[in-house]
Amino acid sequence: MLENTLSESTSQQSKVVSSQASKSRNFQAIKFALIAAFGGFVFGLDAANISGALRFVSSQFELTSMQTGNVVGCAIVGVILALFFTGSLCQHFGRKKVLLAIALTYSLSTVISAFANSYEMLVVGRFIGGVAFASITVSAMYIGEIAPAKQRGQFVSINQLLITLGSLVAFIVNYFLVKSMGNIEALTDQNIWRVMLGFELVPNVIWFGLLLTIPESPRWLMSKQRNTEAEQVFNDISDPAEVPAMMEDIKQTIAQDSNTSVIQQLKLLFSKPMRFLVILAVCYAVVQGATGMNAVLFYAPTVFEQIGMSVEDTFLQTIVLGAVSVLFTLVAIFTVEKWGRKVLTVGGLLLITVAHCSIWYGFDNATYVINQPAIETIAEQGVDANKLIPFIGKDYHSDVELKTDLASVYSKKELPLVSGAIINASININPAFVLFGLFAFLAAFNMSIGPIMWVIFSEIFSSRVRSVALPFAALVQSISSWSIQQFFPWQLENMGAANTFLYYGGVAFVGCFVMMLILPETKGKSIEAIERQLVKQG
Structure with a gap:
């Protein structure tokens, strides 16, 4: 009897210790994912800051609508340029070192932009910041490679959560800066935008310091035959009993070409067996970029101005907008593993279509x-x-x-x-249609195609091609987004608000139909198993 009692006590203690160890490993994985995704926070901060600064910048430098588009769109041009090198750099130096370099680039961009004394200098600063926007891609790559298969969707969705949190913080700061213009003599139409942009330096420095504490991606370490280091990282973030099988699965995918060059990876990516993967990624990237998110995010006060709001009210509404984005990104994080990628994508695009039609109706009757x-x-x-x-x-x-x-x-x-x-x-105007549409769009985007795109991209490509595949997919998305950012001021000036949002609704409707046909469900599967399934499908 005593022996049984002791045995049960020992068993319970073992379970407690095991549970504590499991929680500790899970905490480590979450911590590393959050730090990597903090680049998304900086991205969101930058996007919201320029949206608030734009009216004052346009006035000070007397910009045309196309020049205004350049101030915003040149950042995406920087992204496009960076993405040609991101894959090679990630493959050669690893994910961590590239993220550290990106954090420093963000800081350089912030300083140049805040102290710009001409339109041209501001464009250069924004362009350099755009180069750093590649952090979104590298973060998704890193997170996808350290996250357990059953939680990968939630982990990668953290990227979008940090983007929305960054935007919310910037909207709050910008609102109080604008509200203080009449009370603080130093804040004027000529310099308030410098404070908005310069504020980014604080999180830039914090992120750089945090990045020094994360490990390198274990899958990248294995690709460089540094298996002992990779095993140590996996043991810190996963159940040690599952690590051998996990590493063996990864070894099989990289054994033949662990030192494959970027050119070889590109050839493999665009080979016939991977045709379906590329088509899927391109379609998703185009739809996500062209449904108008960057028009609302980068020009938020301008959009609210079209409804007839005062300057202060437009900045106040951006805070509500940012809060909605955060809330529904959390919805995505907690439902992506339950409802799956396809349900959220198709449902989100359908709601985006309805939202844009509501905005169109409101403006068309004004x-x-x-x-x-x-x-x-x-x-x-x-x-x-x-x-x-x-x-x-x-x-x-x-x-x-x-x-x-x-x-x-x-x-x-x-x-x-x-x-x-x-x-x-x-x-x-009846603003209810426009406001409902705007907030419904933000909700739908952030609970579906916003975060889910990066989940899909991190899942469908194995380590054999991920270093070039993710930057390629991000390049397509960046070009799609650039077209929105660059031409939105021109569209407002020449097409009007109603027709501009009707166009975005049309893109969402077509995208919903396409995704319904071609998007597979990938939840709960390993990266290697997903690729094997989709390569066969192609």
Whole structure:
């Protein structure tokens, strides 16, 4: 009897110790994933900061709509350039060292952008920051290689969560900066944007310090035949009993070409057996980039301005926007392993289609009237309303018509600062359709194609080609996103808000149909098993 009691006690103690060890390993994996994904936080911070700074930058440097697009879009050009080298650098130096270099590049970009004394210098700073945006790809690569198969979707989705958190922090900081302009004498139209952009230096330095504490990717270590180091990393983040089988599976995928060159990987990636993988990645990347997320993220105050909100209100609404993004990214993290990648993707795209149609309907039914009460309201906000007198009694049935007349009487320096007040006083719109559409779009994107794209990309390519496949897929997504960022100001000026969002809705609808047909379910499977399945399908 005593022996049985002692045996049961020993067994219970063993279970407790085992459970504690398991929690410790899981904590380590989560910690490493969060640190790697912190580059997403910096990316989100940068995107939201430039959205707040844009109105003041456009005024100070008297930018055209295309130049405004360049200030935002040049960052994606930097991404596109970086992605040609990211795969080779990751393969040669490892994921950790590349992430450290990216953190330093972010800091350089921040300093140049905040102290820019010309449009050209700002574009250079933003371009360098774009090079650092490759952190999203490298982070997804790193996380996908350390995360357990059953939790990989949640781990990679952390990338999107950090992007949304970064955006939220920037929206909050920008709002309080704008709100303080009348109370803090040092904050003016000429320098507030420098404070917005310069704030990024703080998280940049923090991220660099945190990156020094993470291990190298164990799969990369094995590709370099550093198996002992890889085993130690796996033992820190996985059940030691499962490590031998896990390492053996990885060995089989890299045994034949552990030192494959980038050129050889590219040839393998675009070979016939992997054709389906490439088509799937390209389709997903194009759809994710072209549904309009970067228009809302990088131009958030501008979008809210179209509804007729004041400057302060537009910045306040961006905080709500950021909070919605964070909330629904958390939904994705907690449902991606339960509902699966395909259900979230198709459902998300369907909701995005509905959201953009709602935005289109709201803007398409808006009218604008310049009358005496409107002019008096505009004048009360410190705008020179006398220039609007020739337009008294004129009705506008689209924002394009109104903006054309405004551009004829206000200079490029004045227009970015006065257009919001004029739209606010002259618009007749039911904002509920637009606001519902905007927030529904943000919710749908962040619980579906935003984070799920990186989950899919980290899963469908094995270590044989991942160093070139992820940058390639990200390159396609970047080009798609660049087209949105670059031309959104031009679209607003020439197509109008209604038709611009209707176009995004059309992209989402087509994407929903395509993903329904070709996207497989990958949850709970190892990277190697997923590739074997999809290569056979191709």
